[in-house]
Amino acid sequence: MCIWSTLDLQSGYWQIKIAPEHRSKTAFITPGRRYQSRVMPFGLRNAPSTFQRMVNHVLKPVLGDCCECYLDDIVIYSNTPEEHYQDVEKVLTLLHKAKLTLKPEKCHFFQRQLEFLGYLVSEDGMRPQENKIRTVQDFPIPHRGKKIRQFLGLCSWHKAFIPQFSNITAPFYHLTKKQRWKWDLEEQRAFDQLKTCLTHVPVLA
Helix, strand or coil, X not given: CCEEEEEEECCHHHHCECCHHHHHHHCEEECCEEECCCECCCCCCCHHHHHHHHHHHHCCCCECCCEEEECCEXXXXXXXHHHHHHHHHHHHHHHHHCCCCECHHHCEEEECEEEECCEEEECCEEEECHHHHHXXXXXXXXXXXXXXXXXXXXXXXXXXXXXXXXXHXXXXXXHHCCXXXXXXXXXXXXXXXXXXXXXXXXXXX
16 A cells, blocks of 8 residues: 655745845846845746756655655655554654755645656556546647647657657657648558557556
8 A cells, every 4th residue: 555645846946035235146137226135036947857866855864764855845654554644743753853844735645546746656556647648539630740749748758658659759750840841641650659558558666
């Protein structure tokens, strides 16, 4: 048995304060006024890595033991309800000490399965969420390079579930280059095969 809880940090980047001597680097001007950020704003090039580094530091005592995190998403996992209660308490205590706040409506506790980073995770393993699969299945036949790149991007997210992914998608790559568009039976078969594969995806342990 495996039990999961997921936590979501409130307003993400805004929980990191900017040192006063560096706030001027975020300044912008409007008519008659000048503003600068006191907390880390969205859009800074190094914001994601800075935020991830901060969360990793806060949760270091439990990372890889009963907890994993990706930016503002935190997942806690345990084998029994008793262990899970203790593990959740450990994580919440660390967040409290760091003065980090959570968004209650996006936190879920003591779940037998969860949605995390686009996957449905349970004690059996993980598989893509149904809405992600449906997006691929409903994708129309591409008619230009931009669309085939979009389709390949969607499918690549799930390539761990599709055996021989690179071989199946090989007919598409000439379409991503600036060449004359040519969609024949080979491309159509590969397009249909990818959709079929995602209809019968295995559960990865």
